[in-house]
Amino acid sequence: MILRGYRGTMVAPSTLDDESYLEAVQALRGLAMGPLSARAEAAALAAEPPPSRDQVAALPAVGLRDRLLRSSQEMLWRRTALTYDRNRAGLLAELAGDDERPEGDDQPPADPEPRYLREHHLQPGGYHGDELAGFVYHYGTKVFWLGANDRDQAKEAIVAALPLPDGPVRRVLELGCSVGQSTTALRSRFPAAEVWGIDVAAPMVSYARWRAGRLRSDVRFRRQAAEDIAFADQSFDLVYASLLFHEVPVPVGRRIVAQVARVLRPGGVFIVSDLNPLELTRSHWSAYERWWDTEHNAEPYELEFLHSDFTAELAAWFSRVEFAGEGYNGRWVAHR
Amino acid sequence: MTTPNAPGLPNASTPPGPAVPVYLGDPVADALLHVACELTAELWSVKRRLRLLEAEVEALGGRPLDQLPVSDEEARLSALAAREFVASVLGALGDVSQGVAPHGSG
Numbered sequence: 483m484i485l486r487g488y489r490g491t492m493v494a495p496s497t498l499d500d501e502s503y504l505e506a507v508q509a510l511r512g513l514a515m516g517p518l519s520a521r522a523e524a525a526a527l528a529a530e531p532p533p534s535r536d537q538v539a540a541l542p543a544v545g546l547r548d549r550l551l552r553s554s555q556e557m558l559w560r561r562t563a564l565t566y567d568r569n570r571a572g573l574l575a576e577l578a579g580d581d582e583r584p585e586g587d588d589q590p591p592a593d594p595e596p597r598y599l600r601e602h603h604l605q606p607g608g609y610h611g612d613e614l615a616g617f618v619y620h621y622g623t624k625v626f627w628l629g630a631n632d633r634d635q636a637k638e639a640i641v642a643a644l645p646l647p648d649g650p651v652r653r654v655l656e657l658g659c660s661v662g663q664s665t666t667a668l669r670s671r672f673p674a675a676e677v678w679g680i681d682v683a684a685p686m687v688s689y690a691r692w693r694a695g696r697l698r699s700d701v702r703f704r705r706q707a708a709e710d711i712a713f714a715d716q717s718f719d720l721v722y723a724s725l726l727f728h729e730v731p732v733p734v735g736r737r738i739v740a741q742v743a744r745v746l747r748p749g750g751v752f753i754v755s756d757l758n759p760l761e762l763t764r765s766h767w768s769a770y771e772r773w774w775d776t777e778h779n780a781e782p783y784e785l786e787f788l789h790s791d792f793t794a795e796l797a798a799w800f801s802r803v804e805f806a807g808e809g810y811n812g813r814w815v816a817h818r
Numbered sequence: 819m820t821t822p823n824a825p826g827l828p829n830a831s832t833p834p835g836p837a838v839p840v841y842l843g844d845p846v847a848d849a850l851l852h853v854a855c856e857l858t859a860e861l862w863s864v865k866r867r868l869r870l871l872e873a874e875v876e877a878l879g880g881r882p883l884d885q886l887p888v889s890d891e892e893a894r895l896s897a898l899a900a901r902e903f904v905a906s907v908l909g910a911l912g913d914v915s916q917g918v919a920p921h922g923s924g
């Protein structure tokens with residue numbers, strides 16, 4: 483049972499107070515990410531000689547930005563988790579009603595709860611620790627993205643710009659699909675293709691199925707670890723991973739790349755959208771931001787990923803790798 | 819109460835400019851106290867108005883507020899209003915990094 487209808491493609495918060503609170507948190511986050519970040523960056527870049535990380539953190543403008551960012555992050559996840567918990571029975575009934583979908587066939591990972599899973603981004607229970615994590619993650623990211631993806635429009639724009647492989651696109655796989663926003667966008671982009679999404683976290687997969695059903699998108703989901711893909715060799719034309727690799731330790735990422743090389747057909751393409759490693763060297767402020775995200779926004783593997791040579795990891799398995807970075811965002815296109 | 823020559827702050831010889839007075843040693847804490855004052859007043863005005871409104875709705879046989887439908891467009895406009903509200907309440911924080919001066923310096 484849904485209490486207050488939908489907001490964009492999400493379930494609306496369970497009470498008006500919760501929705502209003504989260505509106506205010508979104509505005510707080512906008513303030514922190516907008517003018518306060520700009521002033522913090524200006525203060526950090528104006529300091530001479532270039533300050534150390536501790537010295538940047540000690541600047542009043544930076545401390546102020548950091549406090550508001552941390553507060554807004556804690557507030558958004560706690561209240562989002564609370565608002566769906568108020569309707570726990572109703573939402574679980576929604577998910578249970580979706581059990582008859584044919585594309586089940588989950589393959590729980592060998593380690594039922596991979597040790598690398600954490601409470602990413604400060605979300606209570608992370609991706610995996612609460613049956614309602616999909617509802618929570620979806621609305622939490624709405625606040626995180628400042629409302630810019632309420633109808634999946636940001637994800638659809640990214641998917642619409644993905645390059646094509648040589649030859650036809652008959653089968654598409656998304657790794658670490660979470661709530662399935664890019665998966666349904668891939669289906670819209672390739673309406674004749676069979677589109678799959680896999681994720682290691684059971685709550686994400688059950689929510690992704692439920693959500694895609696509500697949107698009448700003919701996509702298929704399986705619970706599966708990206709480092710242990712249970713699909714046949716050379717069975718996909720395009721594999722996509724959005725913001726996955728910075729969420730796993732580098733050795734796990736290495737195994738994922740090898741698996742993708744196995745399931746992608748010759749001429750197929752592997753496209754990775756993730757954080758831009760060039761941000762580590764653009765300025766001491768951009769490097770500070772990446773460190774802060776790792777240490778204070780529960781992104782435990784972010785710096786590890788950014789310091790790894792991900793382009794070289796791909797080049798070990800693919801014939802040609804192209805990289806483009808702009809701001810926070812990096813994109814790798816690896817040709818099989 | 820003044821905090822002359824607080825660490826990291828300009829001293830009294832700094833020419834007057836667009837600086838804001840600071841009463842606590844830490845300009846961020848100073849601004850945050852101002853924010854708390856703003857929020858207290860705003861919160862009370864909303865609570866008072868809401869109490870009156872809900873009593874009026876109930877007297878007229880209206881639905882509980884949590885059951886009122888909210889369209890996506892209404893939610894979008896409300897989010898914009900929230901942004902303006904937060905900016906007005908927390909605006910003092912933005913002044914912190916624009917330069918600060920001890921109270922009474924200008």
